[in-house]
Amino acid sequence: MKSKVILMKRLTNTFFQREALDIAPLLLGKKLIRVIEGVKREYLITEVEVYLGEEDAACHASKGRTDRTEVMYAEGGLIYVYLIYGMYWMLNFVTGKENHPQAILIRALENINGPGRVGKVLHLDKSLYGEDLATSNRIWIEDKLQKVDFTTAPRIGIDYASEVWRNKLWRFTIK
DNA sequence: TGCACGATCTCG
DNA sequence: GAGATCGTGCAT
DSSP: OOOOOOOOBBHHHHSSSSOOHHHHHHHHEEEEEEEEETTEEEEEEEEEEEETTTTTSSSSSOOSSTTGGGGGGSSSBBEEEEEEETTTEEEEESSSSSSSSEEEEEEEEETTHHHHHHHTTOOGGGGGGGBBBOOOOEEEEEEEOOOEEEEEOOOOTTTSSOOOTTOOHHHHHHO
């Protein structure tokens, strides 16, 4: 007797060890799992932004290798979190090959708009810096096996960067 | 050792 | 439109 099983498959590191611009649209509509104090919660990813390499003036890696950016130089599949404006933790997934610093910022989840609020509901903190999405029991991504339509737009909050980088359409939003 | 500032949000 | 609030990177 045959039965159909719908697999909610955790994404492995190979998923993240590709170029951020290829991965970003694929992340839309996927499920973010977060376990807080033993309670498992699920959220749909609805908006992301790509930060790509040392050349990208808006990317933290444009300052080179530092204590903060170190994780971005690792292979894809790790988490990059940092505190901004003294109060908001930003959630990023490291992507690409080793020594190709890049990351994808999770800007919004379903019903949760803005990266600061995302960090708040997920109870992010420094302890998640470098967390491995493939093996963590605190946070990971699962495939939703559904296709989504998306739009692109310039990234938010990077007016300090030069025009070329400001104008990149590296924000991906689910339709 | 000090200082300027930021991949934001909320309130008025 | 401004304030909250603090780690980071770079100058001193």
